[in-house]
Each structure stands twice: as structure tokens, then as C-alpha cells.
Amino acid sequence: MSDTDALPAEAFAPLVEAPPRKPRGPVVLAARDLTRRYRMGQETIEVLRGASLDLHAGESVAIMGRSGAGKSTLLHLLGLLDRPDSGSLRIDGVESAGLSRAARARLRNASVGFVFQFYHLLPELSALENAMLPRMISHGPLEWFSERREAREHALALLDELGLASRARHRPAKLSGGERQRVAIARALVGRPRLLLCDEPTGNLDERTSAVIADQLFALSARHGHTLVLVTHDAELAGRADRTLLLHEGRLDLPQGQS
Amino acid sequence: MFRLFLASRYMLARPVSYLAMCAIAVAVMALITVISVMNGFLMETRHIVRGTTADIIVLPRQDPAVNVTASREAFEAIVAAHPEVAGVCARLVRPAVVKVHGTTNTSLGDSIFSSLNQVLVLGIDPVAEGPVTDLTHYLEPVGGKDNRDIEVTDRSQPFLLDRREIADGSLRNAGLPHVLVGEPRMRTLNLSRGDALEMVTVPEGSALENQSIRATTQTFVISGTFETGKHDFDMGTVFVPRDDFRAWTGTKQQFSELYVRCKDGADLARVRDELKSAFNRARLAATVETWMDRHSVYLGAVENERNILGFVLALFVLLTCTITFSMLTMMVQEKVRDIGILSAMGAGAGGIGAVFALCGLYVAGLGGVLGLLLGELLSSKINVVKDWIESTFDIQIFNRDVYAFTEIPTSIHHELNVAIVVGTACFSVFICLLPALRAARMDPVEALRHE
Numbered sequence: 222m223s224d225t226d227a228l229p230a231e232a233f234a235p236l237v238e239a240p241p242r243k244p245r246g247p248v249v250l251a252a253r254d255l256t257r258r259y260r261m262g263q264e265t266i267e268v269l270r271g272a273s274l275d276l277h278a279g280e281s282v283a284i285m286g287r288s289g290a291g292k293s294t295l296l297h298l299l300g301l302l303d304r305p306d307s308g309s310l311r312i313d314g315v316e317s318a319g320l321s322r323a324a325r326a327r328l329r330n331a332s333v334g335f336v337f338q339f340y341h342l343l344p345e346l347s348a349l350e351n352a353m354l355p356r357m358i359s360h361g362p363l364e365w366f367s368e369r370r371e372a373r374e375h376a377l378a379l380l381d382e383l384g385l386a387s388r389a390r391h392r393p394a395k396l397s398g399g400e401r402q403r404v405a406i407a408r409a410l411v412g413r414p415r416l417l418l419c420d421e422p423t424g425n426l427d428e429r430t431s432a433v434i435a436d437q438l439f440a441l442s443a444r445h446g447h448t449l450v451l452v453t454h455d456a457e458l459a460g461r462a463d464r465t466l467l468l469h470e471g472r473l474d475l476p477q478g479q480s
Numbered sequence: 481m482f483r484l485f486l487a488s489r490y491m492l493a494r495p496v497s498y499l500a501m502c503a504i505a506v507a508v509m510a511l512i513t514v515i516s517v518m519n520g521f522l523m524e525t526r527h528i529v530r531g532t533t534a535d536i537i538v539l540p541r542q543d544p545a546v547n548v549t550a551s552r553e554a555f556e557a558i559v560a561a562h563p564e565v566a567g568v569c570a571r572l573v574r575p576a577v578v579k580v581h582g583t584t585n586t587s588l589g590d591s592i593f594s595s596l597n598q599v600l601v602l603g604i605d606p607v608a609e610g611p612v613t614d615l616t617h618y619l620e621p622v623g624g625k626d627n628r629d630i631e632v633t634d635r636s637q638p639f640l641l642d643r644r645e646i647a648d649g650s651l652r653n654a655g656l657p658h659v660l661v662g663e664p665r666m667r668t669l670n671l672s673r674g675d676a677l678e679m680v681t682v683p684e685g686s687a688l689e690n691q692s693i694r695a696t697t698q699t700f701v702i703s704g705t706f707e708t709g710k711h712d713f714d715m716g717t718v719f720v721p722r723d724d725f726r727a728w729t730g731t732k733q734q735f736s737e738l739y740v741r742c743k744d745g746a747d748l749a750r751v752r753d754e755l756k757s758a759f760n761r762a763r764l765a766a767t768v769e770t771w772m773d774r775h776s777v778y779l780g781a782v783e784n785e786r787n788i789l790g791f792v793l794a795l796f797v798l799l800t801c802t803i804t805f806s807m808l809t810m811m812v813q814e815k816v817r818d819i820g821i822l823s824a825m826g827a828g829a830g831g832i833g834a835v836f837a838l839c840g841l842y843v844a845g846l847g848g849v850l851g852l853l854l855g856e857l858l859s860s861k862i863n864v865v866k867d868w869i870e871s872t873f874d875i876q877i878f879n880r881d882v883y884a885f886t887e888i889p890t891s892i893h894h895e896l897n898v899a900i901v902v903g904t905a906c907f908s909v910f911i912c913l914l915p916a917l918r919a920a921r922m923d924p925v926e927a928l929r930h931e
Contacts, residue, residue, distance in 0.1 A: 302824060302924045323828045330826020341821045341928070345489040355825045357482040365481035408825070 246278030249332075249415045249448045250299060255308035256471070257294050268294045270471030271308070278415065281442065281449035283459035286468035292452040293420055295468060299450065300418045301329045313415060330359050334409030334447070336438070338421035340401040342393040348404045349389040352376040355412040372411070379407040383437055399430035406438060410445060417447040423458060435461065482822075483831055487838035490811060497839070500803040501847035507800040508851025508904055509858060511793040512897050516859035518786035520889030525782050528709040531614040532717075533771045534569075534739035535748055536755065541765040551764060552734040558758045559738060564746040567611040570735030572603030572725050574681055578718070580669055581648065581676030581699055599665075599718050601679065603725025606638055612741040615719070618706045619660070639721050641703035645674040651701065657724035659700035662714030663707040675702050679718070684731040698728040709885065748772070797900070801908045804840045808915040812836055819919055820927030833920030840912030841905060848901035856892055863887045 257269040268291035276282060286292045297303040298310065301317055310317045312332050317325060334355070335341075342351045356372035357365065380389050383403040393401055402422060409417055422438060423431035435458050442449040451462055459465045466473045491497045538555060552570060559568045577597050609615050619638050639658040646652045659677060671677065676699050683696045700720060707714055725731075742751055748770040759766045772779060812819075822832050858865065866878055866888055880886050 297925050297928075300824065302928070323830065326823070326826050326828040326831075328826075329824070333826075335824045337824075337928070341817065341824070343486075343818055343821065345486075345493045350485075354482060354822075357485060358822070358825050358827045358831065360481050362481045362484060412826075 246280070248275050249278050249313060250274070250276040251309075251311045252299065253309040255295070255298055255305040255310065257291070257298060257303070258306050267471060269298070269305070272468070272471065272473050273308075274299075274466070274473055276416065276448050276450065278448055279443070279446050280464070281439065281451065281462040283451045283453055283462035283465040284468055284473070285453060285456070285459050285465060288454075290468045291471060292468050295473075296418050296420050296450065296452050299416070300333045300335055301325045330355060330412060332415050334412060334414040334417045336402070336405050336409045336417065336419040336422045338424040340393070340398075340405045340425075342401055342404055342408075344393050347390050347392055348380060348385060348396065348400075348407075349373070349376055351393065351404050352380055352389075352407040352411055354408060359412065376407060376411050379410055379441075380404070382441060383407055397430075398426050399434060402426060402430075402434050403437065406434070406441065410441060410447070413445070415448055417442055417449045419449065419451045419453075421453055422451065423455060424453070431455070431458070482827065483834040483838055486822075486835045487842055490815070490835070491839050491842045494807070494811070496807050496810075497843055500800075500807050500843045501850065503800040503803050504797070504844055504847030504904060504908075505850035505854060507793070507797040508848050508900060509855040511790070511797050511900055512852065512855025513858045513862070514789050514793055515786070515896065515900075516855070516890045516892045517862065517888060518782075518789055519891035519893060522779075522782050522786055523891045524709075524885055524889040526779060529775045529779065530771055531618060532708045532710055532713045533774060534613050535742040535746070536740040536752055536768060536770055537774060538738035538740060538755065538759075539736070539767040539769075541767060554762065554764060555735075555738055555759075555766065558762055558764070559740055559755060562751060562755060562758070564742050564751045565740055566743045567741040569605060569608035569612045569739050570722075571737045571739060572722055572729075572731065572733060573736040574601050574603075574725070574729055574731070575599070576601045576679040576681040576718075578665075578669075579678050579680070580671065581651075581678050599679070599716050601681065601725065602717060602719050603722040604719055605722050609739075612739050615706065618708045619704055638704045638719075641674070641701060646676070646701050647672070647674040648676055651676055651699070654699075656699050656701045657720060657728070658703035660704050660706055660719040661702050662717060663705050664711060664714045665718075666702070666705050668715070671702060673702055673704065676700065677702060677718075679728075681729055683729055684733070696728065696730070698724075700724075794900075797904055798907055801844060801904060801911060804843050804908045805911045805915065807843070808836055808840050808912050811839065812915045812919045815919070816922065816927050816930040819922050820924050820930065823922075823924030823927065829920040832922075833916040835916075836919045837909055837912050837916040840908045840916070844908030845901075845905045848904045851904075852897055852901045856894075856897060859890045859892050862890055 252272060252274045254271040254273055255269050256267065256271055258265050258267045260266075272291075272295055274282075284292055284295065294303065298305050301310075301312070301320075304318075312328060315328060317328065320328065342348075343354070346354070353372050353376045356368065356376070360368050360372075377386065377389060380386055380403075383406060385400060385403050385407070388396060388400060393404070396404065402425075406422075409419075419438065423434050426434060438449070439461055441447075449462070451458065453459050468474075538559060540551070540555065556568055556570070559565055576599055578599050579597060604615070606615070616638070638660055641658055643652045646656075656676070659679075661671065661677065666672070669677075678697055678699050680695050680697045682693055686694050700718075706719070720728075726733075740751075740755075742748060752768050752770050752773075756766075756768045759768065819832055822835075869875065869877055878888050
């Protein structure tokens with residue numbers, strides 16, 4: 222179930238969204254009225270107050286907002302790392318609310334790729350092994366023997382596309398920030414997920430490297446048909462996305478000037 | 481697949497893993513070596529104890545209703561009728577005091593050894609003993625082990641002695657009975673084959689008269705020696721021909737004990753019980769015991785010593801396993817962000833917990849296997865190691881005079897050793913479950929935010 226036909230009627234409730242720049246594919250992710258509260262001692266902070274969002278196959282969406290607005294929280298909810306206090310979230314037509322932790326992990330592994338600001342590579346593994354990790358997670362030891370070669374070739378091909386073929390055997394400690402982020406992108410893409418969630422992917426890089434990484438990110442996601450979600454403070458980066466949403470007071474709005 | 485892969489990488493990347501592995505290996509090696517040596521001691525001790533006796537011993541009880549003198553054939557007939565019995569022989573037993581011929585010292589409280597002159601005299605028929613006990617096996621070359629150029633002429637007739645070999649010429653024509661003496665006693669009394677020995681005992685039927693009892697003395701000529709390795713037995717036992725025993729003591733008893741040899745593989749406890757029942761049915765009063773029953777206290781002490789040492793060292797192994805626990809607890813603390821990353825990649829809680837539990841299994845398993853190999857190697861070469869240490873450092877780590885063995889005995893039980901390794905690995909995994917569960921239950925969002 223990956224088409225909007227599979228979604229219930231309420232999934233088509235009007236959303237505040239910018240007009241698409243290109244024809245939209247089927248809905249990959251449908252979030253409705255997501256709320257998330259945190260308790261800080263006696264105080265309860267309501268970070269999300271009914272955020273709704275549809276993500277279509279192959280599109281790129283930038284989410285902006287001030288620090289502490291809840292962008293990362295929203296991204297964690299969209300990536301099934303966290304559970305909303307209320308609201309509905311469907312990925313590939315599967316309602317996540319009733320899923321067990323293990324089922325959410327399987328869905329995350331199959332459908333979601335993460336790119337973090339601080340790369341989050343495992344220091345004990347080489348660039349290639351880091352890139353292969355999601356494929357390794359999805360297979361048991363017996364399956365892995367038959368899948369290993371294809372997973373390795375795919376990871377190598379991605380590293381090659383990102384210009385890192387010669388650094389495949391290097392550990393993260395031997396790589397520059399830009400190289401590490403490219404390894405992280407390869408890792409996010411290796412499982413062929415429908416959804417690529419990037420949390421400040423260029424936030425820790427210099428301007429020139431950021432531009433290169435952004436180019437590669439958009440090019441790869443376009444080439445492989447991923448739905449790209451960027452959480453960023455960088456307006457220039459956000460401007461390259463098909464549409465931009467502003468997270469403000471716990472809801473997703475169009476930025477000022479868009480209609 | 482990532483569980484096995486990541487666990488091996490985490491383990492290989494940490495020097496503390498190797499330390500924990502080495503600690504477990506050393507502990508397992510020590511446990512296996514000590515168990516092997518103690519099993520060796522127990523086996524040798526059993527062998528020695530077993531060698532001085534028979535499979536089953538039948539002791540007629542003093543029962544006024546039973547004429548023991550007349551019933552030896554009845555006892556023997558019942559024993560011999562048992563299908564699992566291979567042979568039976570009778571022995572006469574009596575305590576005595578020995579002294580070297582020509583001396584006057586019969587003191588029981590000798591300054592060298594408190595029971596120096598007290599012995600148990602066993603009256604035997606060497607021909608009947610042959611198929612039943614291992615006596616002939618323990619007969620020493622005449623003059624002891626250090627004088628092997630003189631061999632026992634006929635092991636089946638250990639009491640044979642050419643009278644020309646009697647040291648004291650005045651005794652050569654006296655027609656004295658012969659005696660077999662234990663090697664330690666021979667050394668202590670500085671005796672040799674052909675020397676004469678006097679033994680004093682209380683004759684059968686002696687009664688107290690005026691606060692004293694009449695004793696009877698007999699001079700024997702030493703025709704041979706024996707050494708079983710069981711010091712108490714070798715020091716405190718002498719063998720004389722049964723007929724000479726009866727003539728000396730004046731006993732009318734035909735036997736004090738029946739020694740029974742069972743067929744190979746026989747269940748001694750069952751044979752014992754069946755013989756008891758048979759004696760009861762025949763209205764013969766007798767105590768029937770296996771050789772293990774008779775020496776249960778001694779064997780039990782050695783076994784107990786082995787068990788206590790094994791227990792203490794097993795605790796030591798378990799203690800070293802807690803190093804794995806500490807290592808994993810620290811690792812989980814260090815790897816909080818990795819746990820978040822793995823969650824983001826789609827690893828389930830079980831998979832993440834398994835990574836850390838597998839780290840514990842790797843460390844304990846590899847440490848255990850290494851300990852198994854080292855332990856079995858050390859156990860099999862322990863005497864080479866002992867000799868090397870003794871010659872290199874000029875210290876004595878095994879005093880062969882204290883024990884009945886010339887070398888450290890070992891008995892390697894592979895199944896037991898494998899069970900030790902498996903137990904170590906299981907215990908390690910068990911105690912590693914706590915940090916593994918902590919990793920599995922970690923909130924991925926909190927883990928990703930961990931500084």
C-alpha cells in the first residue's frame with residue numbers, strides 16, 4: 222500500500238502546504254495532528270501541537286524553524302524513533318501507532334534512512350562497513366551470506382557515486398567531516414528506503430563542503446527516487462527543496478511570502 | 481548478522497576485552513589443572529587403596545550361635561556360588577609388636593614413629609591370594625627399589641627363602657617361619673632380606689592374670705618386601721604364611737576375613753547386598769563390605785579435598801566472569817550514541833541487547849576455550865613443568881616422600897573440562913544480561929542526543 226488510494230478519508234483533510242513545483246507521486250508518509258509533550262520537572266512542554274504533513278514519493282521537503290521549535294522531534298516521529306502522544310502516522314500505508322517496537326524497527330529499517338548533523342558513524346567500522354550496516358541489520362546470518370555480495374557492491378557503488386570509493390576501507394577517524402557525511406548519506410541510502418530524513422545535514426560543515434554535500438544529496442535522492450525531508454536552518458539549502466514548511470508553535474505552516 | 485559482526489568489532493577494538501579474556505582463561509586453566517591433578521590423586525589413591533584389599537571383604541561376626549571355626553567352608557561356598565564372584569581367599573588377622581632380632585626394644589612409643597613397632601599380621605595363603613588380591617603385584621625386588629639387581633625369584637611363592645640367605649648363621653637351621661615386610665618398615669628398621677624379626681602377640685584364649693597377660697613371641701626371617709604406596713599399610717602390615725600364623729598364635733580360627741574378587745564390571749554394591757542376603761538366609765552372621773566401604777573415610781577425605789578445591793576455584797572463575805560484567809557495563813555507557821544510531825538504522829531492542837550479550841559470550845567463550853587448551857596442556861605436561869620449575873628455581877614443589885607417587889598424578893576428564901567452559905560462558909552471558917537489557921531498553925532519541 223503505497224498510494225493515496227489506500228489511505229482513509231481523513232488522510233485527505235486540507236493541509237497547509239506550498240504548491241508543488243512538479244507532479245506529485247503517491248503519498249509515502251501521512252502525518253495527522255501529531256502532538257508531543259515533554260515533562261521537564263513540574264513543567265510540561267508541548268513541542269508539537271498537531272503537526273500534519275503529507276510526503277509524496279520523490280519530492281523533497283525542507284522543514285525550517287527556530288531552535289527548539291521541535292524540528293528534530295518531528296523528524297524523530299516521522300522516522301519512528303519516537304511515538305507521538307496523539308495523532309496518526311502512516312508510512313507506506315502502514316499505521317505506526319499500533320506497531321510494536323520491533324515492528325517499528327523493521328519498518329524503519331525498510332522505509333527510512335537517516336542523515337544526522339554529526340554523521341553518527343560507528344568508529345569501529347570502516348566507511349564501507351558503516352555504509353553496509355542497514356543491510357546487515359535487515360538480514361539474519363544465513364540470509365546475509367547470500368545477500369552480502371550484493372549489499373557490498375551496492376554500498377561500494379553509492380560510495381563511488383559520492384566520490385569515496387578510495388576511502389571505503391578507512392575508519393571514520395581517518396575521514397574529513399565532509400567525507401563522513403557522505404558515508405552517512407551512503408548508509409542512509411543503502412537500504413533503498415522510500416524516505417530520507419536529514420537533520421541539519423550540512424550544519425557541521427564549511428560552506429564549500431556544505432554545497433557539495435547538498436548537491437550530492439539532492440542528486441542522489443532524485444536519481445534513486447527517494448522522498449527527501451530536510452530539517453535545516455539554512456535558507457539556501459531549504460530553497461533547493463520542492464517545498465518548504467515552517468514549524469511554528471508546534472504546527473507546520475507555510476513560510477511567509479509563500480501561498 | 482549485525483549482532484555477531486558488531487559484537488566481534490566491539491570486542492576486538494577494546495584492550496580490556498583481551499584482559500578479561502586472559503583473566504577467564506587463567507581462571508579456567510587453574511580450575512581444570514587443579515581438578516585434573518586432584519582427580520589424578522583420587523584415582524591413584526583409589527588404585528593404591530584398592531590394591532591392598534579385595535573387591536569385597538566378608539567378616540564373620542562373633543555370634544555364640546554360630547561356630548565360626550567350622551563354618552569357613554560354608555562362608556566360602558556361599559561366596560563362590562555367586563555368579564559375579566571370580567575368586568575368594570581367607571586371611572587371618574592379628575595385631576602384634578615387632579622388634580629386630582637380637583634387640584630388646586619393643587617400645588610402642590618409639591621416638592621416630594608413634595606406631596613404629598605395632599603391626600597388623602596377616603596370615604595368608606599366597607597361592608589362594610594370587611587370583612584374588614594384588615599382593616604379588618606389590619612385591620618388591622629384594623632389597624628395595626634401589627637394589628634392582630636382585631629380583632624376586634618367584635612372585636607366586638614370596639615366602640621362599642634359601643636358608644643360606646639368612647643373615648644370622650645361628651638361625652639357618654632353626655626352621656623359622658618367613659615374613660613379608662613393607663619397604664618403609666624395612667628402611668626404618670634398617671633391615672634386609674634374610675634378617676630376622678621378632679613379633680610378639682597375645683595368643684588365642686589368653687586371659688588377664690594378676691593384671692598381666694601372657695604374650696607369645698616368634699622369630700621370623702624376612703623373605704621379601706612389598707610396597708603398595710599406601711604408607712600406613714606398608715608401615716603397619718606384615719604377611720606371614722597362614723599355617724605359621726596359626727601355629728604362632730594358637731588360634732583355632734580358620735579365617736578372620738574372606739577376601740572376594742568379583743568379575744570385571746560387576747556392581748560391587750549389588751554383589752555385597754546379595755551376599756548379605758545369602759548369609760542371612762543361611763543364618764551365618766557376617767559383615768559384608770566393599771573395599772570402598774572399608775576405606776570410605778580415607779577416600780571421602782581425598783574426594784572432599786578435591787571438591788572443596790574445585791568449589792573455591794569455581795568461585796574464582798565466576799569472579800573473573802564479573803570482569804566481563806564490568807567491561808560490558810562500561811561499554812554500554814560508552815556506546816549510548818551507537819545504540820541510538822543502531823536504532824535509527826532499524827535495529828530492534830533485542831538485536832541491540834544481543835550485540836552486548838554476544839560481547840560477553842565472545843570474551844567468556846574465547847577465554848574459556850583458551851583456558852581449556854592451556855589447562856589440558858598444563859595438566860598433561862605438569863611433571864615437565866614441575867621439573868623445570870624445580871631445576872630452574874631450585875625449589876621443591878612436589879615432595880615425593882610425602883605421597884605414594886613418584887610424579888604428580890593427573891586424570892584429564894575432557895567432558896568435565898568442556899562442561900566447565902560451557903558453564904563459564906553461560907554464567908558470563910547470564911550476568912551480562914543486565915547491561916545488555918539496559919542497552920536494549922534505551923530510548924533511541926535519548927541515546928542519539930547523548931553527549
